[in-house]
Amino acid sequence: MKNDALKEMAGLCAKCGTCRTVCTLYPHRKTENAAARGKVLILESALSGENADPSAVQEAMADCLLCGRCERICPNLVLYEEIVMKARADLADEVGVPAWKSVLFGKVMPSDPAMRVLRKAGAAAERLFLKKVPTGSGLHYRFPLGFLGGGRTVPKLPAKGFIESLGKREGSFGEAMLFVGCVFDHLYPDVGRAAYETMKASGKAVSVFRGAACCGLPALVSGDRKSALENIEANLRRLREAAPPAIVFPCGSCLLMFKRNIPMLFPEGTPPHEDAAFVAGRSTDYASFILDSGVVDRLPDPPPAERPGEIGYHDSCHLTGTLGKGPEARRVLEKAVGGAFREMEGADLCCGYGGTFNIRDYPTSARIGENKVSVAARGGTRIISAACSGCVLQMRDMAARTDPSLRVVHIAELVRRALS
Amino acid sequence: METSALSALGELLGKRLHTSLETRTCYAIDATRKKFLPDAVAFPENAEEVRRIVGLANLHRFPVVPRGAGTGFSGGSLPVHGGLVLSLERMDRILAIDAANLYAVVEPGVVTGTLKDAVRKAGLFYPPDPASLNFSTVGGNIAECAGGMCAVKYGVTRDYVLALEAVLGTGELVRTGVITMKGVVGYDLTRMLVGSEGTLGIVTKATLRLIPHPETVTTLLALFPDNRRSADAVNAIVAARVTPSAMEMMDRTAIDCVRETIPVDLPEGTRSALLIEVDGGELSAARDADRLEEACRSCGAIEVRRASDARGRDELWKLRRSISPALRRVGAVKMNEDVVVPRSRLADMFDFLADLSARKRVTIVNFGHAGDGNVHVNIMISGTDLEEYRRAEEAVEEVFRGTLAFGGTITGEHGVGIVKAPFLEMEVGPAGVSVMKRLKECFDPNGILNPGKIFMEEKAGPA
Numbered sequence: 001m002k003n004d005a006l007k008e009m010a011g012l013c014a015k016c017g018t019c020r021t022v023c024t025l026y027p028h029r030k031t032e033n034a035a036a037r038g039k040v041l042i043l044e045s046a047l048s049g050e051n052a053d054p055s056a057v058q059e060a061m062a063d064c065l066l067c068g069r070c071e072r073i074c075p076n077l078v079l080y081e082e083i084v085m086k087a088r089a090d091l092a093d094e095v096g097v098p099a100w101k102s103v104l105f106g107k108v109m110p111s112d113p114a115m116r117v118l119r120k121a122g123a124a125a126e127r128l129f130l131k132k133v134p135t136g137s138g139l140h141y142r143f144p145l146g147f148l149g150g151g152r153t154v155p156k157l158p159a160k161g162f163i164e165s166l167g168k169r170e171g172s173f174g175e176a177m178l179f180v181g182c183v184f185d186h187l188y189p190d191v192g193r194a195a196y197e198t199m200k201a202s203g204k205a206v207s208v209f210r211g212a213a214c215c216g217l218p219a220l221v222s223g224d225r226k227s228a229l230e231n232i233e234a235n236l237r238r239l240r241e242a243a244p245p246a247i248v249f250p251c252g253s254c255l256l257m258f259k260r261n262i263p264m265l266f267p268e269g270t271p272p273h274e275d276a277a278f279v280a281g282r283s284t285d286y287a288s289f290i291l292d293s294g295v296v297d298r299l300p301d302p303p304p305a306e307r308p309g310e311i312g313y314h315d316s317c318h319l320t321g322t323l324g325k326g327p328e329a330r331r332v333l334e335k336a337v338g339g340a341f342r343e344m345e346g347a348d349l350c351c352g353y354g355g356t357f358n359i360r361d362y363p364t365s366a367r368i369g370e371n372k373v374s375v376a377a378r379g380g381t382r383i384i385s386a387a388c389s390g391c392v393l394q395m396r397d398m399a400a401r402t403d404p405s406l407r408v409v410h411i412a413e414l415v416r417r418a419l420s
Numbered sequence: 421m422e423t424s425a426l427s428a429l430g431e432l433l434g435k436r437l438h439t440s441l442e443t444r445t446c447y448a449i450d451a452t453r454k455k456f457l458p459d460a461v462a463f464p465e466n467a468e469e470v471r472r473i474v475g476l477a478n479l480h481r482f483p484v485v486p487r488g489a490g491t492g493f494s495g496g497s498l499p500v501h502g503g504l505v506l507s508l509e510r511m512d513r514i515l516a517i518d519a520a521n522l523y524a525v526v527e528p529g530v531v532t533g534t535l536k537d538a539v540r541k542a543g544l545f546y547p548p549d550p551a552s553l554n555f556s557t558v559g560g561n562i563a564e565c566a567g568g569m570c571a572v573k574y575g576v577t578r579d580y581v582l583a584l585e586a587v588l589g590t591g592e593l594v595r596t597g598v599i600t601m602k603g604v605v606g607y608d609l610t611r612m613l614v615g616s617e618g619t620l621g622i623v624t625k626a627t628l629r630l631i632p633h634p635e636t637v638t639t640l641l642a643l644f645p646d647n648r649r650s651a652d653a654v655n656a657i658v659a660a661r662v663t664p665s666a667m668e669m670m671d672r673t674a675i676d677c678v679r680e681t682i683p684v685d686l687p688e689g690t691r692s693a694l695l696i697e698v699d700g701g702e703l704s705a706a707r708d709a710d711r712l713e714e715a716c717r718s719c720g721a722i723e724v725r726r727a728s729d730a731r732g733r734d735e736l737w738k739l740r741r742s743i744s745p746a747l748r749r750v751g752a753v754k755m756n757e758d759v760v761v762p763r764s765r766l767a768d769m770f771d772f773l774a775d776l777s778a779r780k781r782v783t784i785v786n787f788g789h790a791g792d793g794n795v796h797v798n799i800m801i802s803g804t805d806l807e808e809y810r811r812a813e814e815a816v817e818e819v820f821r822g823t824l825a826f827g828g829t830i831t832g833e834h835g836v837g838i839v840k841a842p843f844l845e846m847e848v849g850p851a852g853v854s855v856m857k858r859l860k861e862c863f864d865p866n867g868i869l870n871p872g873k874i875f876m877e878e879k880a881g882p883a
Contacts, residue, residue, distance in 0.1 A: 012748065016451050017491045021531070021555045030463070030510050031438070032446035032490070045445045053441070060442050075744040 001046045001054055001094060006086050010047070013040040013078045019070035024350040025063065028364050033060060036070035036080040043087050058091040058223075063361070065354030065368075066221055067317040081322075082264065085221060092223030101356070105219035106227035109182065112211045116161060119186045123157035152362060153400040155393075161185045162192030163210055174205030176289065177244040179258075181251040182214050183389035184410075191392070194412035195250040195286055201419055202293035207244070215254040220261060222356050232262055236275045247279065250286040250412055252319025252388035253355070258283045259323060285319060286387055286412060287328040296331070299418045302338030311337050311414070312344025312381035314351065314372075314395065316388035321348070329387055329411055336411075336418040345379025346372060353394035369398035373406060383407045385414055421459040421503060425480035429462060429504070432472055436463040436510075447505040450490040450497050451552075452839060458485065458499040463510050467585060467593060467624035473506060474622070475591040477868045485870050486618040488528065488560025491552040493756050494837030496564055496617045500872035506622065508559050514538055515625070522630045523582055523599055528559025528623045532566075535628075545633040547574035550833065559623050565615030567833030569666040569697075572791030576833065578614045580629045586613055586621035589864020599627050612859070617835050618870040620863035634699035637665070638709040639733040641725045642694045642716035643687060647671050647774075650692040651767035653719040654790050657696070658763065660715045662708045666697040667791030668740050671770060674787045675739070677746035684739055687722050694790065695740050743787055750783045751800025755812055757819055761828035763793045772822050773797060780815040782808065794832040820846060836874045844874060 019036035020026050032038035042060045045051040061084055068081045108114045162185045176199060184192040199206045213235050219228035239247065249255035259280050266273035290296055313329055320326035333341040352358070352368025373395055376384055384399075384406070386392050392410055399406040429437050438444070438461045447461045459482070464470050477484045483503030490497055499505050512529035519542050526535060532546075533554040539546050549568035550556055556566065562584070567576040583597030597603065597610035613621050644650040650669055657664065672691040678684055694716065698708040705728075713724045727733045747754060761769045770786065773795075777784040788796035797819050801812045820830045820843045830843050845853050857875060860867075871877075 011752070014451065014754070015449050015453050015490075017489050017552070017555045020489060021533075031443060031461075031507075033443055038446035041445050041449060042442050045441070051441050051445065056440070056442055076748055077745050 001057065001090060003047060003086070003090055006083065006090065007044070007047045009079060009083050009086075010040045010044050012076055013037060013074075013080075014076045015041070016075065018073055018075055019080065022069040022073050024065050024067045024069060024352065024354075024368060025364070028367060029063075034063060036074070036078070039064065039080070039084060040078075043083065054091055054094045058088070058095055061087045061091060065317075065350060065352065065357045067350045067354065068322050069317065069350070072321060085223075085261075088221065088223030089225045090223075092225070097222055097224045101219075101222050102224055102227060105214075105222065105224050106230065109214035109218070109227075109231065111213075112163075115182065115186055116164060119157055119161060120159075123159065151366075151401060153397045155187050155396070157187065158189050160189065162189035162196075163208055165189060165193075166208065174207040174244060176202070176204050176246040176248055176293070177207045177209050177242070179209045179212060179215075179247055179249050179254060181249070181254045181389050183393055184250055187393065188389075188410075191250065191410040191412060194410065194416040195248070198295060198412050198415045198419060199248060199289065199293070201298060202289075202295045204293060209239075209247075212238075215257040217253050217257045217261070218355055220257070220265075229265070232265070233272070236262070236272065236279060239279045240275045243278075243282075245282060246289060247283045248286055248289045249283060250387060250389075250410060252285065252316045252323065252325070253390055255283060255285050255325075256318040256322055285323070285325045285328065287332045288325065290332050290415060291328055295415070296335045299335050299415070302336065302340070302418060305338055305340035307382065308339045309342030309380055310382040311340045312342065312376055312379075312384050313347060313411070314344065314376075314384050314386040314391055315348045316386060316391045317350050319388050329385075332411060332415060333385065336415050342380070344376050344381045344384065346375035349375060351391045351394045351398070353390040355390060358390075358394065365394070366398065366401065369394050370402050373398045373402055373408075377403055377406055383409060385409050385411045387411050421482045422480055425476065425482050426460060428476050428480070429460065429473065432469065432476070433462055433464070436465070437461070438463070447487065447490070447507065448499070450492045450495060452493060452495045452498070452837075454495055454498060454838070456498045456500050457502065458505040459502050461505045461507055463507050465510050467587065470506065470587045470622055470624050471591055471593050473504070474587050474589065474868070477504065478589075478591055478866050481866060481868065483871050484622070484868055486559070486563065486622045488557030488563070489531070489552075489555050491556040492560065492564055492837065493758070493834040494564070494831065494839045496835050496837040496870070496873060497560070498838060500838060508557065508622075511559075511624065512557075517542055517544070517630075519544060521599065524628045524630055526558050526626055526628065528557060528562070528626065530558045532556055532558055532561055539630055540633060543633050544630040546580060546628060546630055548577045548580055558626060558628070562614050562623050562626060563616065563618045564835040565833070567789070567792075567794065569668060569789060571789060571794070571833075572667050573663045573665045573699075578611065581610055581614050581626060582629050583627035584610050584613055584623055585625035586623045588621045589866065589869040593624070594621070597627065615835065617837060617873050619860060619873055620869065622869070634665070634701075634705075636702050636705050636728060637697055637699045637733065638705050638726065638728045639736045640694075640696045640698075640709060640712055640716070641736040641739065642696065642713075642721045643690045643723045643725075644692040644694070644716075644719070644721055645689050647692045647770040648767045649720040650694045651770060651790070653694055653716045653721065654766060655764060656715040656719050657712055660711045662698065662711050662715075664696045664708075664712065664791055665699045666695070667789065668695040668787065669693070669766075669790035669795075670695070670740060670743065670787040671785070673750070673783065673785045674743050674746075677749055677785060678739055678742045680749055681746040682742055684742070686739075689722060693739060695736065696791075740787070743785070747785060747798060747800060750785065751802060753801050753803035755799040755801070755816055756834075757797040757799075757816060757830075758788070758794060758832050758834045759797060759819060759823040759828055759830055760792065760794045760832035761823055761826040763791075765826040765828070766790060766793060766795070769795060769822070769826060769828075772826075773819070776815055776818055776822070780811045780818075782812050782815055784815070789832075792832070793828065817843070838873060841874060841876050844876065
């Protein structure tokens with residue numbers, strides 16, 4: 001393994017160990033290998049030729065949720081998240097990515113028709129093979145023990161995705177365009193619809209980015225640079241052409257991808273970097289749009305809360321931790337639900353999803369997630385709101401595992417309730 | 421290590437013995453960034469396992485290197501002769517907090533900050549506060565006798581260790597000290613073990629003294645035109661009969677580094693700063709803060725800022741906390757020393773360091789715990805220029821010689837480890853080294869515990 005730029009980035013780590021205090025994974029592994037300092041050491045040993053087993057190094061780099069907490073606390077400002085992502089990409093070039101990932105990221109996720117087929121096939125399969133479980137946030141199915149992690153619940157797949165349900169109406173790109181993302185399009189279309197309808201309450205011409213490819217984050221963090229680039233380039237080209245004044249993301253991870261990760265992939269001064277910067281400049285999170293476009297001002301005063309303090313807000317690692325977008329959602333909630341909103345215990349704890357980490361090591365992902373929702377519930381929260389698709393997916397699963405009466409919603413659903 | 425030793429360890433520990441290159445790599449370093457690969461890493465979960473591991477080490481004659489969080493600056497937890505790194509991070513339970521008798525019983529892997537938070541909830545205070553408190557462990561702090569910001573008023577780790585349970589190099593489990601306020605039974609083995617850097621025994625349980633938590637804390641940031649005036653202020657504060665709970669000094673290079681990195685609002689002409697804290701009851705802390713402010717102004721402070729609420733105090737600490745990341749601007753490699761001089765010689769020490777920096781043509785950034793005369797001397801170099809590295813090494817030796825000439829000591833809180841081993845005799849003399857070596861033989865006759873530390877060894881060298 002050789003990469004001088006990566007070696008230089010890793011070399012900035014002072015090996016002080018500060019990262020151990022905030023690492024989401026360290027308390028569950030209790031070995032240095034889990035934390036950023038250990039990862040950098042393993043990587044440096046590979047880059048220096050001391051460790052000549054790229055598969056073992058790839059395995060070590062995969063064991064990370066990319067929550068970015070280490071990066072934010074590092075006194076030496078080392079970009080650990082970027083280091084791990086770059087290392088994963090280099091190692092994937094060297095030893096490849098698992099076949100299922102390259103098919104999913106390279107063939108299925110860039111294609112809207114393929115995603116629809118996958119969802120429909122999944123809907124048929126879940127009725128046949130999985131067990132129904134009623135939960136606070138709607139009907140879920142549970143995987144049988146041992147398959148993809150014992151006790152995992154998945155949403156009941158809808159007959160139609162959000163965009164598909166809009167029919168063939170096609171307007172201009174308008175003043176604000178919703179990039180709904182795979183999860184809120186195919187798994188939770190009602191969240192996509194809530195975001196769309198509440199954005200329209202701004203009075204602006206709102207459109208939906210139809211036929212969008214996946215934002216590319218799952219492929220990128222798995223090191224599958226080729227698939228990621230295919231998705232990214234398709235999206236960038238269309239967004240640059242359409243040039244909507246605002247591109248709104250109900251998912252913090254998709255937003256992080258467009259705001260930070262995609263511009264980082266292309267050298268400055270090149271046309272793709274200019275396109276990426278152009279799109280990044282117009283990309284915004286859902287709550288900021290609701291605030292800035294005046295929707296919040298149109299919300300009626302919330303009724304006195306029946307259960308004061310029952311609604312909390314979860315700070316997703318990407319949206320709040322990395323992009324610093326946390327106060328906006330709180331301001332929206334204060335207006336939308338009034339006294340029902342209260343700062344939640346453990347609001348900034350990672351939910352443990354970590355994208356592909358949830359598939360790689362579901363038992364650990366679940367332990368982190370169960371702790372997250374349990375801490376919130378112990379503090380009195382009954383409805384956890386969030387603004388990131390992975391977090392919603394994970395926390396709904398965790399609520400079903402720990403306390404079926406606990407509900408997990410997207411903030412757009414609460415805004416829609418207030419508007420109605 | 422022999423295969424038979426590894427098999428025996430494997431039988432004892434199962435999956436808690438790691439031999440993969442990846443894990444060994446992770447346990448090959450500490451904050452010195454020096455690297456020595458161990459042959460294996462063990463994660464014991466109780467004292468009996470530690471005792472049996474040391475038993476196997478005596479049988480098979482392999483080195484055992486105890487390790488907390490690997491945050492040390494002197495190489496104390498580096499496996500310089502390979503062997504087994506014995507990580508105590510899974511022995512991390514707080515076993516008791518006794519508010520009536522003011523002590524806590526903990527396992528060595530408890531993170532110091534976690535303990536401080538836990539006792540705080542009971543209205544109590546465990547004062548030792550090394551800068552690494554949020555990630556270093558109590559066991560590591562005991563091994564190195566860690567200090568911290570508040571040593572000026574409250575002392576260091578040694579002053580809070582009442583009793584220990586430890587496995588000696590012989591494999592014997594000993595219980596030292598008392599849990600009472602007084603106790604003079606025989607030799608003070610507890611003090612012997614504190615600061616012994618894991619060369620005499622491995623701590624498996626510690627009983628720590630607690631005190632009532634102070635009611636309030638007030639922070640002051642005093643800005644001066646030069647180091648001599650802030651050093652004078654340190655002495656004026658002592659003369660004013662006030663004992664601050666922290667007194668941190670930052671020199672011109674440190675301030676300039678921060679200024680280049682983040683926007684900090686400092687008046688023109690600021691070349692030195694003192695960050696001071698006083699704690700106690702509300703009235704006494706306010707009175708002490710007034711006296712401190714007066715002392716600083718009388719010594720020529722350009723400005724003195726003051727805060728008692730958490731947010732305001734955080735703002736004042738920003739300058740001090742920003743130094744570490746800012747240092748990267750002046751050199752990729754940091755040689756970090758922690759010398760101590762008598763408080764009255766601080767100004768002379770800063771003059772000496774400024775002269776040394778000019779003579780050796782290396783950037784030296786100084787900050788630290790001025791209240792107790794503990795200066796963190798950071799020699800910053802590129803790490804790629806061999807000639808510069810040689811000059812920096814010469815400067816390090818001169819720092820030690822200068823410190824001793826002022827009546828100081830070469831390490832206040834980092835320990836000797838491997839970094840200062842070549843200079844041990846310079847401070848304690850041949851007779852001092854000799855008696856220390858004889859003590860080591862008594863506790864660890866086969867020399868299996870953390871070999872290559874404290875004492876000079878010809879063989880030690882990077883892997």
